Structure formats: C-alpha cells, structure tokens
Amino acid sequence: MSTLDFIVALISAAVLNGAPLMYGTSGEILTQKSGNMNLGVEGLMFMGGAFGLLGAFTYGNAAGDSASGVVAVIIALVCAFAAGMAGSLIFSFLTITLRANQNVTGLALTIFGTGLGQFVGELMRIRVGGNVSISNALKVSFAGSPFPKFLQDIPVAGKLIFGYNVFVYLGIVMIIVMHHFLAKTRKGLYLRAVGESPSTADAAGINVTRYRYFATVIGGGISAVGGMVYTMTIAGTVWNHTGLSGEGWIAVALVIFCLWKPINSLWGSVLFGALLILYIRLPIPFIPTQIYKVVPYIVTALVLIMVSIRQKREDQPPAALGTAFFREDR
Amino acid sequence: MHEKTPLIRLSKREDMPKARVWMIRLGAFIFALLIGMLVFAVAGADPIEAYVTIFKAALGKTTGIRQVVRNAIPLLGTALALAPCFRMRYWNIGAEGQITMGAIAASFFAVHCRNMASLPLLLIMGVGSMVLGGIWSLIPALFKSRWRTNETLFTLMMNYIAIGIAAWLIGGPWEGKPGSQIMPVFSSNAVLPKVLGIQCGWIIVLVLTVVIFVYMRYTKHGYEVQVLGESENTARYAGMNVPKIIMRTAVLSGAICGLVGFLIASGTHGTLYSNVAGGAGFTGITVCWLAQLNPFAMIVIALLLGVLTKGSSTLQTSMAIPASITDIITGIILLCMLGCEFFINYRMHFRENHAKEAK
Numbered sequence: 001m002s003t004l005d006f007i008v009a010l011i012s013a014a015v016l017n018g019a020p021l022m023y024g025t026s027g028e029i030l031t032q033k034s035g036n037m038n039l040g041v042e043g044l045m046f047m048g049g050a051f052g053l054l055g056a057f058t059y060g061n062a063a064g065d066s067a068s069g070v071v072a073v074i075i076a077l078v079c080a081f082a083a084g085m086a087g088s089l090i091f092s093f094l095t096i097t098l099r100a101n102q103n104v105t106g107l108a109l110t111i112f113g114t115g116l117g118q119f120v121g122e123l124m125r126i127r128v129g130g131n132v133s134i135s136n137a138l139k140v141s142f143a144g145s146p147f148p149k150f151l152q153d154i155p156v157a158g159k160l161i162f163g164y165n166v167f168v169y170l171g172i173v174m175i176i177v178m179h180h181f182l183a184k185t186r187k188g189l190y191l192r193a194v195g196e197s198p199s200t201a202d203a204a205g206i207n208v209t210r211y212r213y214f215a216t217v218i219g220g221g222i223s224a225v226g227g228m229v230y231t232m233t234i235a236g237t238v239w240n241h242t243g244l245s246g247e248g249w250i251a252v253a254l255v256i257f258c259l260w261k262p263i264n265s266l267w268g269s270v271l272f273g274a275l276l277i278l279y280i281r282l283p284i285p286f287i288p289t290q291i292y293k294v295v296p297y298i299v300t301a302l303v304l305i306m307v308s309i310r311q312k313r314e315d316q317p318p319a320a321l322g323t324a325f326f327r328e329d330r
Numbered sequence: 331m332h333e334k335t336p337l338i339r340l341s342k343r344e345d346m347p348k349a350r351v352w353m354i355r356l357g358a359f360i361f362a363l364l365i366g367m368l369v370f371a372v373a374g375a376d377p378i379e380a381y382v383t384i385f386k387a388a389l390g391k392t393t394g395i396r397q398v399v400r401n402a403i404p405l406l407g408t409a410l411a412l413a414p415c416f417r418m419r420y421w422n423i424g425a426e427g428q429i430t431m432g433a434i435a436a437s438f439f440a441v442h443c444r445n446m447a448s449l450p451l452l453l454i455m456g457v458g459s460m461v462l463g464g465i466w467s468l469i470p471a472l473f474k475s476r477w478r479t480n481e482t483l484f485t486l487m488m489n490y491i492a493i494g495i496a497a498w499l500i501g502g503p504w505e506g507k508p509g510s511q512i513m514p515v516f517s518s519n520a521v522l523p524k525v526l527g528i529q530c531g532w533i534i535v536l537v538l539t540v541v542i543f544v545y546m547r548y549t550k551h552g553y554e555v556q557v558l559g560e561s562e563n564t565a566r567y568a569g570m571n572v573p574k575i576i577m578r579t580a581v582l583s584g585a586i587c588g589l590v591g592f593l594i595a596s597g598t599h600g601t602l603y604s605n606v607a608g609g610a611g612f613t614g615i616t617v618c619w620l621a622q623l624n625p626f627a628m629i630v631i632a633l634l635l636g637v638l639t640k641g642s643s644t645l646q647t648s649m650a651i652p653a654s655i656t657d658i659i660t661g662i663i664l665l666c667m668l669g670c671e672f673f674i675n676y677r678m679h680f681r682e683n684h685a686k687e688a689k
Contacts, residue, residue, distance in 0.1 A: 100672065104668060108661055111616070112665060116654075246490075291498050308480070
C-alpha cells in the first residue's frame with residue numbers, strides 16, 4: 001500500500017469512526033449550553049443504537065423485498081431520535097422541574113439507558129434466535145455512500161469527499177445549522193444566556209425552563225442518533241454493546257475538547273475518531289495499545305487544565321453548568 | 331412574559347416530619363417497582379413471578395445472601411468515600427478510576443512481594459492501594475483548588491486513564507499466559523480471609539461506616555467540610571484554608587476508594603481486571619446521593635442494589651430474561667428516588683383564583 005493510499009484509508013476510517021461522536025458531542029454541546037450537564041450521553045447513545053436498529057429491523061421484516069433504503073434510514077433516525085428525546089425528557093423533568101442533582105441524575109440515566117439498550121438488543125437476539133441483521137440491500141443504504149458511483153471513483157478525492165455514509169453529511173449539515181443557531185440567532189443568544197446566568201436571563205424575560213427543556217431534549221435526541229450511527233455503520237447493523245460502550249463518555253470528553261463550540265466538533269470528532277482506531281492502523285513501537293487508547297482522555301484532561309489556567313473568556317464552560325435554577329432562591 | 335401568577339409556586343421547606351419523609355421515599359420505591367413490573371410485562375415475563383424469583387434467589391439461601399453482601403461491599407465503600415466530597419460540593423465522579431488505581435497498587439504488591447507472610451502483605455497492599463487512590467484523586471483536586479479546573483469533568487477523564495493503565499498492566503507486564511490478556515490469580519497469602527463465608531471486606535466497610543459518620547458529624551474536619559459546602563466565602567472569612575480542605579478531603583475520598591479497589595481485587599476476584607471497579611464507582615455515587623450522605627442509610631441502599639443484582643442474574647437463567655434488566659430496574663429506582671426528594675424539599679402552592687390577577 002502506498003503512503004497516499006494509507007493516508008486516504010486512515011482519514012476515511014477516522015471520519016467513519018468520528019461520525020457517531022459528531023452526533024453525541026454536538027447534542028451534548030447543545031444541552032450543556034443551556035446549563036444542563038447531562039452525563040447520561042452514554043445511556044442515550046445505547047438507547048439510540050438499540051431502538052434505531054429495532055426500527056430498521058422491524059421495517060425490513062415487515063416490508064420484505066420491497067423495503068426501501070431511504071425509508072429504513074428515516075425510520076432508524078426517527079426511532080433513535082425519539083428514544084433519545086424520551087431519555088433526556090426524563091432527565092429534564094428530574095433536573096429542571098424537580099431540581100434533582102444533575103450529576104447523579106445523569107449517571108442514573110446512564111445506568112438506565114445502557115440497561116435498556118442492552119436489554120432491547122439482547123431481546124431482539126433471543127426473539128430472532130441468532131444475530132439480528134437486516135438485508136444486504138438495506139445495509140448498503142446505511143453504510144454506503146449516497147453519491148453516484150462515478151463521483152466516488154475519482155481518485156483520492158472521490159473517497160475523501162464522496163465516499164462516506166449518509167450520516168456523515170447529515171451530521172456536517174446539522175452541526176453547521178447548530179453553529180448558526182447558537183452564534184447568529186436571537187434564540188441561540190437567549191439559550192447561551194440561560195446557560196451562563198439563568199437569573200439574569202430570567203430577569204430579562206427569557207423563559208429559562210422552556211429553553212432548558214428544549215435544548216436538553218433535542219440535544220439528547222441528537223446524541224442518541226450517534227448511537228444509531230455506530231450500530232448501523234461501524235457495527236454493521238448488528239447489536240454490539242462492547243463496541244458502543246464508552247462511546248458516550250468519549251463524546252462528553254470531546255465536548256470539553258471542542259470548548260463547547262459545535263463547529264469545533266467537525267474536526268474534533270474526526271481527530272478523536274482517528275485516535276480511536278490509530279492503534280490498529282499505525283502501531284507505534286514502545287507504546288502499548290492500551291495506553292494508546294487512553295490518549296483521547298489524556299488530551300481532554302490537558303485541554304481542561306489549559307482552559308482553566310488561561311482563563312480566556314470565550315473558552316470557558318457555560319458559567320451555570322451543572323446548577324439548577326430556582327427562581328425563588330435569590 | 332409572566333403576566334400571570336404561575337400555576338404552581340414553590341418554596342423551600344425543611345420542616346417535614348421524619349416519618350413523612352420516609353413515607354414519601356417508600357412510596358417512590360414502590361412506584362419504581364410498579365414501573366418495573368411493566369418492564370417485565372413487556373419482556374413477556376410474569377412480573378409477580380419475576381420479583382418473587384429475585385427475592386427468593388437473593389434472600390432465600392445462605393449462598394444468595396453471601397452474594398448480596400459481596401455485591402454491596404464496593405457500593406457501600408464507594409458511597410462512604412464520596413460522602414465528604416459531596417458534602418463539600420466537590421463533585422468527585424472519579425471513584426471508578428480511584429478504585430482501579432487502588433486495585434492496581436494492591437496487585438503490584440501481590441505480584442512483587444509474593445513471598446511475604448499473609449498479614450503484613452495484606453497490610454502493605456491495603457496501605458498501597460490507599461496511597462495510590464489518594465494520589466489519583468489529588469491530581470484533579472490540586473488543579474481545582476489552584477485554578478478552579480472543573481473537577482466533575484477532570485475526575486471523569488481520570489477514570490478512563492486508570493482503566494487504560496490497568497488494561498495495559500494485565501495485558502503486558504503482569505500477563506499470565508502470553509496472549510491471554512489475563513493476570514494470573516494472586517497467591518493465597520494475598521487473598522483476604524473470609525469471615526462467615528464472605529471476604530472480610532464487609533467488616534472493614536462496616537467499621538468505615540461508623541468512622542465516616544463520626545468524621546462528618548463530630549470532627550473539626552467534618553465541620554470545615556460542611557461550612558465549605560454551604561459557602562466558600564464563609565469558609566474563607568472564617569479563616570479556613572480552602573485549598574487545603576479541598577485537597578485533604580479529595581485525598582481521603584480517593585484513599586477510601588483505593589481501599590475499595592483493594593477489597594475487590596484481593597477479596598472478590600483474587601486478581602486484577604481492567605474493569606475491576608465494574609461500575610461500582612458510578613453506582614456508588616447514586617447510592618451516596620440517595621442516602622442523603624447518611625452513612626447508615628447507605629448500608630440499606632447498597633444492600634438493596636445488591637439484592638437486585640444477585641436476583642436478576644438468577645432471573646436470566648431461570649426465566650430467560652436478559653440480566654441487563656437489573657440496570658433498567660436499578661435505573662428506574664434511582665430516577666424515582668431522585669425525583670421524590672423534590673416533594674420533601676419543596677412545598678407547592680397552587681394558584682388561587684383571584685379575579686384581579688387576570689392580566
């Protein structure tokens with residue numbers, strides 16, 4: 001394999017592995033921008049993965065040979081998104097309305113969500129009596145590129161630009177929209193105000209509760225889609241909890257790495273995606289694989305330290321992150 | 331935007347009688363079990379039969395009870411470790427990593443001091459695990475007290491670094507059969523003795539329960555931690571050395587977590603796994619919080635979760651329900667219990683009908 005081929009293969013593998021993180025992270029960024037720290041991302045991604053697979057599988061079985069790939073993708077997306085919304089709705093209700101501690105609620109949601117995802121996945125396997133899988137025609141619409149063959153066949157650029165699955169492109173669009181929303185729109189400004197200082201926002205007439213609910217529930221839905229993307233592309237439409245486990249926590253790490261800016265997750269997720277697989281593709285002598293694998297976490301910890309030492313205003317976490325807002329409590 | 335009085339107004343309350351507080355919590359627990367029945371029904375199992383199986387398996391036989399206690403030891407130990415941190419409002423969610431580091435230190439001595447007599451070896455393993463757990467917890471605390479680095483996120487990252495180190499050790503320097511990625515079991519002098527058929531860690535965590543209770547309630551340290559948790563400014567005006575208190579408490583917490591790691595590695599598994607903490611570091615956080623940081627309440631909650639875990643592993647074999655249903659039920663219980671605190675801490679005032687308030 002020539003060096004160029006190697007680099008092309010490495011980049012496309014990094015993007016493929018970064019795609020679930022792209023969703024997991026940007027969803028959590030939206031959530032944290034509202035001041036809610038949802039540590040349930042791991043659970044949400046499990047739920048998204050299991051329910052996305054369940055949706056596509058059920059549809060594939062029901063439609064038989066006439067199943068349409070586009071419909072299957074949409075169904076998987078909707079199922080995963082809905083599962084994530086339901087999970088983060090529980091979180092929102094407990095932390096925003098009932099003012100429960102966010103860290104603990106998030107962890108409880110992770111326990112619940114990983115359990116539920118695992119349960120649904122296992123149950124599907126028991127019911128089917130073997131590995132759950134969808135037809136090859138449908139698989140292609142998940143894992144294959146949406147672009148015509150001649151574009152993908154362009155040397156180098158074809159693979160680097162047109163060679164990814166549909167979720168990569170969808171994710172890029174979603175992140176750009178989110179960036180625009182947070183940075184350029186009035187509602188985005190309000191949302192950031194809620195995350196920085198809810199009492200100020202409240203005094204300015206912004207409905208803190210509503211913004212937090214919306215950001216957390218939609219953010220949770222987006223994070224859950226990341227789990228579905230993992231199951232349907234990297235895991236090859238088979239329920240694989242060992243591969244999915246840890247993905248949510250890396251997404252949380254990536255939120256810090258991206259300094260709470262969605263636009264950074266475009267390249268951040270590719271970088272972390274590369275770090276996730278680099279130990280297979282580019283082994284470095286003297287550095288054991290297991291140590292190689294923790295590099296994303298070490299890098300994130302270092303970023304966290306740097307950010308707190310430099311105290312640059314625009315790089316800080318949302319000031320009210322992790323705190324409940326109680327209006328009567330002044 | 332708020333022309334009207336809201337439908338429900340809230341105010342804080344601290345005067346609810348103890349009996350009612352526990353009634354509410356019990357109610358939430360029963361509510362959670364009812365939702366759990368739904369889950370069983372969806373899974374195609376008879377809910378009543380499922381619950382009966384769980385409790386019979388866990389409490390019907392001596393072996394079951396032993397397993398329950400074994401499950402509860404790390405949960406109780408972790409919850410105890412975290413109580414002072416949480417009282418201080420220092421969100422140490424790095425217990426998983428501190429446990430792992432403790433287990434690594436214990437394994438280090440188990441590997442390298444193979445020929446020592448059992449008692450001194452176990453003591454060294456215990457002390458070593460506490461030191462390494464403490465150091466692992468000190469790192470984020472240092473940055474927190476010096477630069478206000480967010481400790482929730484930092485301790486979270488430290489978890490995975492610790493797990494990675496453990497994975498490397500058992501697959502590299504400490505690997506047994508080449509290629510097995512498994513560490514050989516400790517020699518018998520490095521395994522904790524059993525008392526009443528269960529590793530003696532249960533005595534250690536019970537003693538710790540009393541110690542932590544006294545520490546938090548009756549010592550100067552405990553007082554300082556409480557003041558700092560209420561208000562950092564008050565602590566500073568009172569002349570307390572805030573960074574010192576943060577670091578001291580974090581080290582204490584990490585040391586106890588490290589000890590838990592030693593108990594798991596030496597007492598439960600008799601070897602080191604990369605996921606030696608097995609989620610206890612995370613579940614312990616919820617145990618600690620649900621117990622309202624009360625050490626004695628932690629015993630009850632840890633045992634309860636122990637029952638669930640043991641019971642549902644039986645469920646998998648006898649009723650063919652995936653064991654992951656434990657996590658679902660545990661999660662539901664935790665979420666319900668978290669939610670019910672609201673009704674204890676707040677009083678709701680419903681809007682009364684005043685004609686003049688209509689816009």
